[in-house]
Amino acid sequence: MKTQKKGGAVKWILITICVIFLAVFLILPLIYILSTAFRDGISSYIKAVTDEYAVKAALLTLKATFFAVVINTIFGLFASWCICKFTFRGKKVLSTFIDLPVTVSPIIAGLIYILTFGRQSFLYPILDDMGIQIIFAVPGIILATIFVTFPFISRELIPVLTAQGTDEEEAAALMGANAFTIFKNITFPHIKWALLYGIVLCAARAMGEFGAVSVLSGHLRGKTNTLPLYIELLYQGYDFTGAFASSSILMIFAIIVLILRVILEQRGKKERG
Amino acid sequence: MEIQNSSSIELRGINKSFGSFQASKDINLTIQGGRLVALLGPSGSGKTTILRMIAGLEQPDSGEILIDGKVVNDVPGSERGIGFVFQSYALFRYMTVYDNIAFGLRVKRVPKKEVDSRVKELLKLIGCEGLEKRYPGQLSGGQRQRVAFARALAPNPRILLLDEPFAAIDAKIRLELRSWLREMITRLGITSIFVTHDQNEAIEVADDIIVTNEGRIEQSGSAAELYSSPRTPFVVKFIGNSVLVDNYYEFRSFSRAEADTVGVIRPEFVEIYKTSEDIRYSRSADEGYVRDIIFRGSSIEVKVDIHGNLISAIRSINDAPLEIGEKVWVFVYRMFLIGKDGVRLVENSALRENSIVI
Ligand SMILES: Nc1ncnc2c1ncn2[C@@H]1O[C@H](COP(=O)(O)OP(=O)(O)OP(=O)(O)O)[C@@H](O)[C@H]1O
Ligand SMILES: [Mg+2]
Numbered sequence: 001m002k003t004q005k006k007g008g009a010v011k012w013i014l015i016t017i018c019v020i021f022l023a024v025f026l027i028l029p030l031i032y033i034l035s036t037a038f039r040d041g042i043s044s045y046i047k048a049v050t051d052e053y054a055v056k057a058a059l060l061t062l063k064a065t066f067f068a069v070v071i072n073t074i075f076g077l078f079a080s081w082c083i084c085k086f087t088f089r090g091k092k093v094l095s096t097f098i099d100l101p102v103t104v105s106p107i108i109a110g111l112i113y114i115l116t117f118g119r120q121s122f123l124y125p126i127l128d129d130m131g132i133q134i135i136f137a138v139p140g141i142i143l144a145t146i147f148v149t150f151p152f153i154s155r156e157l158i159p160v161l162t163a164q165g166t167d168e169e170e171a172a173a174l175m176g177a178n179a180f181t182i183f184k185n186i187t188f189p190h191i192k193w194a195l196l197y198g199i200v201l202c203a204a205r206a207m208g209e210f211g212a213v214s215v216l217s218g219h220l221r222g223k224t225n226t227l228p229l230y231i232e233l234l235y236q237g238y239d240f241t242g243a244f245a246s247s248s249i250l251m252i253f254a255i256i257v258l259i260l261r262v263i264l265e266q267r268g269k270k271e272r273g
Numbered sequence: 274m275e276i277q278n279s280s281s282i283e284l285r286g287i288n289k290s291f292g293s294f295q296a297s298k299d300i301n302l303t304i305q306g307g308r309l310v311a312l313l314g315p316s317g318s319g320k321t322t323i324l325r326m327i328a329g330l331e332q333p334d335s336g337e338i339l340i341d342g343k344v345v346n347d348v349p350g351s352e353r354g355i356g357f358v359f360q361s362y363a364l365f366r367y368m369t370v371y372d373n374i375a376f377g378l379r380v381k382r383v384p385k386k387e388v389d390s391r392v393k394e395l396l397k398l399i400g401c402e403g404l405e406k407r408y409p410g411q412l413s414g415g416q417r418q419r420v421a422f423a424r425a426l427a428p429n430p431r432i433l434l435l436d437e438p439f440a441a442i443d444a445k446i447r448l449e450l451r452s453w454l455r456e457m458i459t460r461l462g463i464t465s466i467f468v469t470h471d472q473n474e475a476i477e478v479a480d481d482i483i484v485t486n487e488g489r490i491e492q493s494g495s496a497a498e499l500y501s502s503p504r505t506p507f508v509v510k511f512i513g514n515s516v517l518v519d520n521y522y523e524f525r526s527f528s529r530a531e532a533d534t535v536g537v538i539r540p541e542f543v544e545i546y547k548t549s550e551d552i553r554y555s556r557s558a559d560e561g562y563v564r565d566i567i568f569r570g571s572s573i574e575v576k577v578d579i580h581g582n583l584i585s586a587i588r589s590i591n592d593a594p595l596e597i598g599e600k601v602w603v604f605v606y607r608m609f610l611i612g613k614d615g616v617r618l619v620e621n622s623a624l625r626e627n628s629i630v631i
Contacts, residue, residue: 167359167361167363168363168364168365168366170330170357170359170363171357171359171363171365171424172365172376172380173350173351174328174329174330174350174351174355174357175351175376175377175380175381175428176351176352176377176380176381176428177351177376177380178380181380185365185367185368185376186365186367189367190366190367
């Protein structure tokens, strides 16, 4: 009885700390964003979010996110598949490299691409001849977004695939199933929820990316400005209503992702349990 | 159910290493079509490796695998006509029992109607009718094993490979499933190899037993052969309930051979007499003390201390009861001696003298 009471006290103290922490660091700023966005009334909010450049920035963000998600899904599937289902030399090195973007600062990632594809690079003339511009253009932004988000999907998949082992695949292969059938009927049902969850995380991270994109974008309004960059620009120009209104768009994206995430987690749990 | 043609299997000089570890060393074996063979050996002795190489899931480093006299080293596993039951069954957990069994037929593009009739037939064979809509997670261990068996059989393989088919099942159902499996395989007449590390299982289920140890095949033959004429020290020790004795020459009527020879005594080699009982070869019997008495249901196992060795012996339920600590006479009929030049069976010399007298 005594310990239970004590446990109860500890529980409530911890819960209170968490709630206060969340309130100070998350809820308050969110409220502040919204209140600032609506400070000058609904009409100026609407004007800010329907501003040509704001819409363009939002579309660019969605575009970069889309490409990052698609490419990273494909890459993540291949990478985790080969890490989990085969044994080969350098497997450890490969899986360490996949996690690299998590540890490297996005700014550095951006600079790496500048060095690789910029004017001083030997690749530049070749790409220029082909009419491909990467730095200070949309491809650069997509590249940067892919770089910072590429571990997300494989990191979700690797544990699930490892736990599954290779028996079922081997059994199917012995019965004459081809690689595609095996993937479709045996591997995919198993990793479905983990994969979707990874995609959601990847999308969330891709939408908010600032550092690497900032280095590569060149900040051309309406051309290479993603939402986070556009917000920064407005903010620097003392357009607080605009900045916070645009932030609220990003916030809506984030909330959609959050809801998806909760739904996926529930579904995945139900199917597994 | 139709009788399937069954294939013969032969391995010639197979070697296989994983990195620096050699899992198979010069494996040679021949299995006639229709036989039910056990691969018996301790854990890590390379049983699964042999099975996986036959199935084409693993490539040997050297040597040849022949099925029906044809070298199949370069034939993919799916074209070798093999059904494989995995140690953990490896049922497809996101497919129903029906879909699991149908899988092998569907990938071979068998018409729907045929698939259906074959699956129904197999479900009946394994006695799992009515379970076709369940998922593997909703089956008992025994049912899972039966479904795995049916799934492996569905495409009409000519060879069936089973890796420790009873390992994941509790003791009571295991006994039931053993005889079930033996009956099934005998009825189908399909060449089968099953892996086990339980000698009772091997003896009970298999026609022939192949004993593996440290990547090598020690000996193969019927259970009776392995019992009566083990050829290697490992087989002597591994088969039967063997006890090793270093000081075998201290037993009466057994004389010392070469220096580093070891004796092996099995329960069926000894007889225990109470001191009050009549004993035929009294001069050749050793004095022992009862250390442990274990009730085995149909018999009683007695552990007796003789010259510092704890020897197992079997006594009938009908014999006069013994007590722990009691002094008894122990007559050792024979023992195996493991020397430098192999294994030999040595009879108690009293028996020889006696036969001369008669
Ligand atoms: N893929 C592999 N990579 C490395 N070593 C392996 C591999 N497969 C098997 N081995 C090794 O080869 C040896 C024989 O393995 P195998 O699985 O054939 O043994 P087993 O007789 O089936 O044992 P158990 O009864 O425990 O299943 C073991 O020491 C094992 O560690
Ligand atoms: Mg094994």
